[in-house]
Amino acid sequence: MRVLQVQAASRRLMSLPHGEASRGRYRPPADFSGEGRVCYNFLFVNEPKQARKYLISGAVQGVGYRYFTQRAAARMKVGGYVKNLRDGRVEVFVIGTPQQHRELRTLLERGPRFSSVTEVREEAASPDPQYETEFVIGYND
Numbered sequence: 001m002r003v004l005q006v007q008a009a010s011r012r013l014m015s016l017p018h019g020e021a022s023r024g025r026y027r028p029p030a031d032f033s034g035e036g037r038v039c040y041n042f043l044f045v046n047e048p049k050q051a052r053k054y055l056i057s058g059a060v061q062g063v064g065y066r067y068f069t070q071r072a073a074a075r076m077k078v079g080g081y082v083k084n085l086r087d088g089r090v091e092v093f094v095i096g097t098p099q100q101h102r103e104l105r106t107l108l109e110r111g112p113r114f115s116s117v118t119e120v121r122e123e124a125a126s127p128d129p130q131y132e133t134e135f136v137i138g139y140n141d
Helices: 065-076 099-110
Strands: 001-006 013-017 052-057 080-082 090-096 116-124 135-137
Touching: 052 099, 065 080, 065 090, 065 099, 065 135, 090 099, 099 116
Parallel strands: 080 135
Antiparallel strands: 001 013, 052 090, 052 116, 080 090
8 A cells, every 4th residue: 555644844754645635634633733834745755766868969068968967856856876978978867756857858859948858768776875865977987
């Protein structure tokens, strides 16, 4: 059974069966005063993480592509790295959920302002525990 975690303004973390919160059956704790705004953060606890490698071609070096990717990855809270390759492409390694991969790929296809992306090739990769929690800019070997 999938479980959602709900965090209310009372800062209490609660687990609910999947679907209960989305059907409006969640009620705040009895000791919650109701003052201020209530903010719910829904996290899928069992969301599987995958490792993917993206190879981006086009005018993607010297235009801030690595920094653009690092900022996007930090906002999305994914781990991995981005680095320039000697052949003019950029390599991006990402560990995240399928949804995070879809969102990041969309951003990679767009790129920063002065880039011109011609191709984004995606392939499966094996997870590297070194990049589970942080996203870094790598440099050529």
